[in-house]
Amino acid sequence: MPDHSLQHVAGADVPLLEVDHVVVQFGGVTAVNEATFVAEAGTVTGLIGPNGAGKTTCFNVISGLQKPTRGKVRFRGRNVTGAPVHRRSKRGMGRTFQRLEAFGSLSVRDNVRVAYDIHRGLAGLVKPGAKDIDALLERVGISAYADERADSIPTGTARLLELARCLAGDPKLLLLDEPSSGLDETETDDFGDLLRDLAAEGRGILMVEHDMDLVMGVCDTIHVLDFGSIIASGTPGDIRRDPAVQRAYLGYSDDVPEHELVGARAGVGAGAVEETRTDLVPVGAASDATTVIPAVGATTPEDVR
Numbered sequence: 585m586p587d588h589s590l591q592h593v594a595g596a597d598v599p600l601l602e603v604d605h606v607v608v609q610f611g612g613v614t615a616v617n618e619a620t621f622v623a624e625a626g627t628v629t630g631l632i633g634p635n636g637a638g639k640t641t642c643f644n645v646i647s648g649l650q651k652p653t654r655g656k657v658r659f660r661g662r663n664v665t666g667a668p669v670h671r672r673s674k675r676g677m678g679r680t681f682q683r684l685e686a687f688g689s690l691s692v693r694d695n696v697r698v699a700y701d702i703h704r705g706l707a708g709l710v711k712p713g714a715k716d717i718d719a720l721l722e723r724v725g726i727s728a729y730a731d732e733r734a735d736s737i738p739t740g741t742a743r744l745l746e747l748a749r750c751l752a753g754d755p756k757l758l759l760l761d762e763p764s765s766g767l768d769e770t771e772t773d774d775f776g777d778l779l780r781d782l783a784a785e786g787r788g789i790l791m792v793e794h795d796m797d798l799v800m801g802v803c804d805t806i807h808v809l810d811f812g813s814i815i816a817s818g819t820p821g822d823i824r825r826d827p828a829v830q831r832a833y834l835g836y837s838d839d840v841p842e843h844e845l846v847g848a849r850a851g852v853g854a855g856a857v858e859e860t861r862t863d864l865v866p867v868g869a870a871s872d873a874t875t876v877i878p879a880v881g882a883t884t885p886e887d888v889r
């Protein structure tokens with residue numbers, strides 16, 4: 585069994601974010617079950633798992649939208665489990681959502697201006713200059729859309745606008761919920777480079793993401809949730825090789841005969857699994873390179889907001 589105890593980076597006193605034995609129950613459903621993991625400053629951390637595994641619920645607990653049934657969340661060494669969203673935000677936590685939150689009737693530039701105002705300029709103390717806003721648009725790669733209405737831009741661009749709005753708050757921790765959906769391959773590559781740059785500045789990034797190429801390519805550490813529990817934590821290489829992860833994602837494991845597992849979780853024939861042996865493809869997630877394996881009993885839950 586892998587060790588899921590809280591790990592500290594050498595030299596750092598406390599991790600940027602600690603999720604400590606968090607449990608979330610919705611009536612009879614245990615959405616998160618004793619989840620314990622950390623996200624460190626200066627690194628990109630992935631939180632992955634099949635549909636309904638509890639990723640969004642975890643994000644909601646971390647950002648303050650969902651009170652946990654048990655357990656603690658510590659951010660920059662302080663227990664924030666009971667703190668409201670705005671206090672976590674003031675302390676340096678920023679989040680983007682699966683559902684886009686920009687003001688549709690405003691231009692892309694004005695959306696970023698409003699985000700700056702909310703985060704920094706409400707008291708009139710700090711006003712962002714046009715240069716700051718344009719630099720941010722440039723940084724996330726959406727300058728060409730600066731004067732477009734936010735409701736007229738492509739979905740992938742709108743996700744990058746969400747990221748720009750989040751960065752306007754200069755967060756120490758970025759929580760990104762499926763940030764690459766809607767991006768094409770080149771945009772996804774550029775986005776991965778941007779994540780690495782943001783981490784190199786010392787920010788921590790925790791991302792829920794279904795694009796396994798992106799996750800495996802940019803994450804320093806990956807935590808895998810399945811049925812609410814963390815079943816593996818480690819580097820991309822560790823995660824790829826982990827038999828429990830292979831079982832959760834693919835319905836097979838190298839150390840267990842395929843015929844015992846394939847039908848149990850994935851509900852597909854061994855031939856289809858054979859095509860995906862070397863790649864992790866989340867159940868229910870589309871990929872043009874591999875067979876999509878539907879999860880037995882998978883749900884498409886609404887975010888808790």
Ligand SMILES: Nc1ncnc2c1ncn2[C@@H]1O[C@H](COP(=O)(O)OP(=O)(O)OP(=O)(O)O)[C@@H](O)[C@H]1O
Pocket residue numbers: 610613614615633634635636637638639640641642883884885886887888
């Ligand atoms: N408000 C709620 N009431 C009851 N059950 C819920 C609620 N929110 C989530 N759940 C259940 O909790 C479990 C975890 O859901 P969650 O949305 O966190 O998973 P997820 O990993 O984010 O899934 P996806 O990848 O599909 O977004 C699911 O079984 C879901 O049906």
